[in-house]
Amino acid sequence: MRTVATLATGALVASVAQAQVVQWDIVRKHTGPKLTRRAGTFTEVITNEKVRGGYFASCSVGTPAQNLTLQLDTGSSDIWVPSSSASVCEQTSSSSDGCSLGSFDESESSTATVVGENEFSISYVDGSHSKGDYITDTFQIGGAKLTNMTMGLGTSTDIPYGLVGVGYTLNEAIIGTTHSSSSQYDNLPVLMQKQGLIATNAYSLWLNDLDASTGSILFGGIDTEKYKGDLTRINIQKDASANAFTSFIVSMTSVQATSSSGTDTLSSATFPIPVVLDSGTTFSYVPTDLATEMWNEVGAEYYSEVGLALLPCSMENSAGHFSFGFGGTGGPVINITMDELVLPLTTGGAVTFPSGPNKGQEACQFGVQNFSSDSTTFLLGDTFMRSAYVVYDLVNNQIGLAPTDFNATKSNVVAFASEGAQMPSATAAPNQAAVSESASTTTGSLGASGGFLNDKSSDGSSLPPPLDWSRIAVMGASMSLVLDKDGLDSSRGLRTLESEDEGE
Incomplete structure (x- = not known):
């Protein structure tokens, strides 16, 4: 699920130790790159926009890497990114600054492959939408790189940023298009497990309070110091x-x-x-x-x-x-x-x-x-x-x-x-x-x-x-x-x- 937000792009930081736990840290404001290290973690900044809501992660897609800031969403299951050719990314006005959180130019990535032409489609209650192709490409969270990550590419969208959905694969948008469970693919947490970054498909979420500057999502584990x-x-x-x-x-x-x-x-x-x-x-x-x-x-x-x-x-x-x-x-x-x-x-x-x-x-x-x-x-x-x-x-x-x-x-x-x-x-x-x-x-x-x-x-x-x-x-x-x-x-x-x- 998604809420509308406008915010500054977060910074990308990483720490790689062992391939069992991946952590994204949450910050409310851009603080600049900083390195933290703990056993078995990858750390990346996400941004909390207080008034309109949403937690955003700085990621990169393609070869060479293109940086984007995407909303983290446990209520959906697809990664999707706005295409640089989408009209919403080309429009700037007093009320819109285009895709200020980044967009993806698939023609500039040597590893991008279209695997589902015109098969990506997702819409929201307010009438906003994103449609386009399914592609595979490299996807980086901090220092961790996943290969052949399936993502939606929004070529026709009125939403100026993308999402990182981490829900069940049966909730992927492609299921709504094909009406067949056989269409599901390995989404982010599943692929993390299959590529050895985490031991099992599980993660924990610590958002911290409304005014907090830090928090985290931790793939593959829990943090016993983050709860009472x-x-x-x-x-x-x-x-x-x-x-x-x-x-x-x-x-x-x-x-x-x-x-x-x-x-x-x-x-x-x-x-x-x-x-x-x-x-x-x-x-x-x-x-x-x-x-x-x-x-x-x-x-x-x-x-x-x-x-x-x-x-x-x-x-x-x-x-x-x-x-x-x-x-x-x-x-x-x-x-x-x-x-x-x-x-x-x-x-x-x-x-x-x-x-x-x-x-x-x-x-x-x-x-x-x-x-x-x-x-x-x-x-x-x-x-x-x-x-x-x-x-x-x-x-x-x-x-x-x-x-x-x-x-x-x-x-x-x-x-x-x-x-x-x-x-x-x-x-x-x-x-x-x-x-x-x-x-x-x-x-x-x-x-x-x-x-x-x-x-x-x-x-x-x-x-x-x-x-x-x-x-x-x-x-x-x-x-x-x-x-x-x-x-x-x-x-x-x-x-x-x-x-x-x-x-x-």
């Missing part, structure tokens, strides 16, 4: 329609809200809720009934005109938090604090609520939004995943979860011992087999909400300029893009919201 408490394994669910593993769907079995006023157990008719753990989406999307309860806890208001729940930016200072539970009783629980759930509306100046109880206060977006309750799968994006250390084991079809250790400075990398080996240092959730399909019981009150609201700090003495509602639709669109082919709700149309300020 126990690492717990839960099973990935098969896609019901395909009866196969196509995406990282796990069972979310509880959500609680805790503040100085107490703890509320929230309800939804959809529990246990199937959710995809997806680094390529900024927000988290849950059933409308659950989202509404979460909004009520924090005083967020839903604006149907733009399909977004908004709240005062001062709520990021609230001491309340939400606890997401997985795999039933005894399963992993991840706490999400409010400073991870309050996101700016725009990259420009402050905007305010034009009316209502929050009139005059600066407006922000709440990090949990809604999908309609008839959706088959829901989504936990970066607003959730920054608070979790997540291990993806694509061989045993398991996810490992533990509370993240924000801004950890130590490292202890443990590689998977062999292909199909169990996740290091992890224990299985003890009661996930007993998780029922019945809905949770509504508590009847939201007593904890008072603590969320009372904890906020805003004296209202200095009010920003009036809210420009037209800018919300732009940010809302960029933050709610999901892949149509994943079966997620694609009916979330965005409309321009006219000003409701009483003075207009």
Whole structure:
């Protein structure tokens, strides 16, 4: 899955020791090349764009190497790069700087081979797309070089950068074109294992907090210093329609809200809720009934005109938090604090609520939004995943979860011992087999909400300029893009919201 972002190109650094673990470090800003070394790792910078979301890796493609910055995405499975001949890369204007993150000129690579002419095609809910050829070429991440890497080449695209998808091969775009599982190919993590860079098809993700400058994705192992408490394994669910593993769907079995006023157990008719753990989406999307309860806890208001729940930016200072539970009783629980759930509306100046109880206060977006309750799968994006250390084991079809250790400075990398080996240092959730399909019981009150609201700090003495509602639709669109082919709700149309300020 993908969110729109504009950011500076990251720097490429590398460290090569043993061919068992590959690590990409995440940085929020360009810091220049630096070399770090630890046993069995390759390190490369990725860039976190705070406001619009997304984690980007500096890679290189072809011979001689051409540098590109691509979005890392656990919710899709293809690497694709924009072609230098694509019109979006040739267009520059006051609102577009073309393919500033790099593009690929296949004619300049002596190792590029077209293997699927006009067979690459991927589209998104907002209407953006990328189409073109499948090619094979060399692909470098840090000092590690993969040969004959299959990638999409976007010759007709309106997206000015490409993606690095690391999901199941059955989720590759080519499957949607041919409607045949026999079309799947060895994508990045599979080829890493086959070419001896890692022992098994598995990786762990540490995004760190919203304001952090460092984080990492570690292929082939875990880092025991990047999480707190126990690492717990839960099973990935098969896609019901395909009866196969196509995406990282796990069972979310509880959500609680805790503040100085107490703890509320929230309800939804959809529990246990199937959710995809997806680094390529900024927000988290849950059933409308659950989202509404979460909004009520924090005083967020839903604006149907733009399909977004908004709240005062001062709520990021609230001491309340939400606890997401997985795999039933005894399963992993991840706490999400409010400073991870309050996101700016725009990259420009402050905007305010034009009316209502929050009139005059600066407006922000709440990090949990809604999908309609008839959706088959829901989504936990970066607003959730920054608070979790997540291990993806694509061989045993398991996810490992533990509370993240924000801004950890130590490292202890443990590689998977062999292909199909169990996740290091992890224990299985003890009661996930007993998780029922019945809905949770509504508590009847939201007593904890008072603590969320009372904890906020805003004296209202200095009010920003009036809210420009037209800018919300732009940010809302960029933050709610999901892949149509994943079966997620694609009916979330965005409309321009006219000003409701009483003075207009």
